[in-house]
Amino acid sequence: MTALIYCPFPNEECAFEIGRELIEEGLVACINVGGGIRSLFKWQDRIDEGSEVAAILKTNAKLIDAAIARLEHLHPYESPAILGWHCDAAGSATQAWLGGLRPAD
Amino acid sequence: MTALIYCPFPNEECAFEIGRELIEEGLVACINVGGGIRSLFKWQDRIDEGSEVAAILKTNAKLIDAAIARLEHLHPYESPAILGWHCDAAGSATQAWLGGLRPAD
Amino acid sequence: MTALIYCPFPNEECAFEIGRELIEEGLVACINVGGGIRSLFKWQDRIDEGSEVAAILKTNAKLIDAAIARLEHLHPYESPAILGWHCDAAGSATQAWLGGLRPAD
Numbered sequence: 265m266t267a268l269i270y271c272p273f274p275n276e277e278c279a280f281e282i283g284r285e286l287i288e289e290g291l292v293a294c295i296n297v298g299g300g301i302r303s304l305f306k307w308q309d310r311i312d313e314g315s316e317v318a319a320i321l322k323t324n325a326k327l328i329d330a331a332i333a334r335l336e337h338l339h340p341y342e343s344p345a346i347l348g349w350h351c352d353a354a355g356s357a358t359q360a361w362l363g364g365l366r367p368a369d
Numbered sequence: 370m371t372a373l374i375y376c377p378f379p380n381e382e383c384a385f386e387i388g389r390e391l392i393e394e395g396l397v398a399c400i401n402v403g404g405g406i407r408s409l410f411k412w413q414d415r416i417d418e419g420s421e422v423a424a425i426l427k428t429n430a431k432l433i434d435a436a437i438a439r440l441e442h443l444h445p446y447e448s449p450a451i452l453g454w455h456c457d458a459a460g461s462a463t464q465a466w467l468g469g470l471r472p473a474d
Numbered sequence: 475m476t477a478l479i480y481c482p483f484p485n486e487e488c489a490f491e492i493g494r495e496l497i498e499e500g501l502v503a504c505i506n507v508g509g510g511i512r513s514l515f516k517w518q519d520r521i522d523e524g525s526e527v528a529a530i531l532k533t534n535a536k537l538i539d540a541a542i543a544r545l546e547h548l549h550p551y552e553s554p555a556i557l558g559w560h561c562d563a564a565g566s567a568t569q570a571w572l573g574g575l576r577p578a579d
Contacts, residue, residue, distance in 0.1 A: 266557050267457070268480065270373065270425065272401060280514055287516050294515035294555065296482060296528055298403065298508065304385055305399035305427075306392050307466075318401055318425070320480065320528070322515075322555060328458045336460040343462035345399065345427060347371050350457045352477070352560045353538045355546040357553035361517075372562070375478065375530065377506060403508065409490055410504035410532075411497050412571075423506060423530070433563045441565040448567035450504065450532060452476050455562045 265325035266362045269332060269348040272301060272316040274340060279319045282338045286321065290367040291331040294322040307343075324362045325350045370430035371467045374437060374453040377406060377421040379445060384424045387443045391426065395472040396436040399427040412448075429467045430455045475535035476572045479542060479558040482511060482526040484550060489529045492548045496531065500577040501541040504532040517553075534572045535560045 269292070273279035276297050283295030298318045305312060323331045328348045335346055354362070374397070378384035381402050388400030403423045410417060428436045433453045440451055459467070479502070483489035486507050493505030508528045515522060533541045538558045545556055564572070 268557055268559075269458075276512065280512070283514050284521065287514060287521055294513060296511045296513050296526070298511050298528060301401045301403050302381065302385070303399060303401050304388050304392060311389065311392055316401070318403060322557065325457070332458050332460055336462065343466060344460055345463050345466070346460035347373055347427065347456040347463060348458040349373075349454060349559060351557040352535070353479075353542050353558040355542055355554055355556035357546065358555050358557060361553060361555070374563075406506045406508050407486065407490070408504060408506050409493050409497060416494065416497055421506070423508060430562070437563050437565055441567065448571060449565055450568050450571070451565035452478055452532065452561040452568060453563040454478075454559060 266351040266354040266358055267323050267325045267328045267348055268351060269321040271335060271344060271346045272318050274316060276317050278340060279317055285338060286331060286334060290365055291327055291334055292321045292323040293362055293365055296320045322362055324365055327365055371456040371459040371463055372428050372430045372433045372453055373456060374426040376440060376449060376451045377423050379421060381422050383445060384422055390443060391436060391439060395470055396432055396439055397426045397428040398467055398470055401425045427467055429470055432470055476561040476564040476568055477533050477535045477538045477558055478561060479531040481545060481554060481556045482528050484526060486527050488550060489527055495548060496541060496544060500575055501537055501544055502531045502533040503572055503575055506530045532572055534575055537575055
C-alpha cells in the first residue's frame with residue numbers, strides 16, 4: 265500500500281537536503297517541494313504567522329512510521345508538523361515503484 | 370488521531386481570515402495557504418475555469434466534522450469544495466499539538 | 475464517500491488537457507493545478523531531479539480506481555506517480571457534487 269507524507273519546511277534547500285537523505289536511506293522514493301506557503305498557526309496559546317515551503321513525500325504504508333520518525337529527527341524545527349496517510353488507490357507503476365522501497369541497512 | 374482538510378479559496382486574504390477564525394475557535398491549529406492554482410471543474414453540466422489559492426488546514430479526527438461544517442458556513446462560495454481525511458501517522462510533536470486542540474466554548 | 479487524487483504533471487497545459495478529458499468522461503469533477511514543484515526522486519537506482527506541476531483531482535471512492543487507471547493511460551510519463559485516498563469527511567455541498575459524478579457511457 266502506498267502512502268504520502270505532508271510536511272512544511274523553512275525553505276526549499278532544507279526540504280531538498282532532508283528529502284535527499286530520506287531517499288538515500290530508502291525510506292521515501294521522492295519528495296515534491298512546492299512554492300512558498302503562508303502559514304497561520306496557534307502555538308503555546310499565541311497565534312503567529314510564518315513563511316514556509318510545502319513538501320509531499322512518497323513512501324509506502326510499511327515504512328511511513330520510520331520515515332516520519334527520521335524526518336522529525338532531521339527537521340530543523342523543534343516541533344515540525346508532519347502528517348502521513350495511507351493511499352487507498354494508486355497507479356500500477358506507482359505501486360511497483362513505492363512497493364520496491366528497501367531501507368538501507 | 371491527526372487529520373488534514375484541503376480547501377481552495379478565492380484568494381489568500383480570504384483563506385487567512387477564515388483560517389484565523391477557525392484557529393481562534395479551536396477547531397484547527399494551523400492553515401497553510403499556498404500559491405495560486407488554476408482550476409477546471411464541472412458544475413451544473415458546464416465545464417468552467419477559475420483561479421484560486423489552495424489551503425491545507427491541520428486538525429484532529431474528533432474535530433474534523435465540526436471544523437468542516439464551520440468552514441463551509443464561513444466560506445464565501447455557495448458550494449465550496451472541502452475535503453478532509455484522517456492521518457494514519459504523524460510526528461510525535463504533531464500528535465501532541467493537534468491532540469491538544471480544544472474548541473472554544 | 476469523496477476522494478482525492480494527487481499527481482504531478484510535466485506542465486500546466488498537460489495537466490489541464492488530461493484533467494479536461496477526465497472531467498468530460500465523468501471520472502473526476504475538478505482538477506486544481508498548482509504552481510511549479512521541484513522533485514527529487516530515486517528511479518532505477520539513480521537519484522534525479524525534475525521540475526513539474528502538482529495537481530489535485532476530486533472524485534469519489536467508487537470512481538477512484540477507474541479515474542486513476544484512465545489517468546495513468548493518458549499521462550505522458552511512462553511511469554507517472556498517481557496516488558489517491560478516500561476522504562473521511564467533506565462539506566455537504568462537496569458530498570453532493572462529487573456524489574453526483576456519473577461516468578460517460
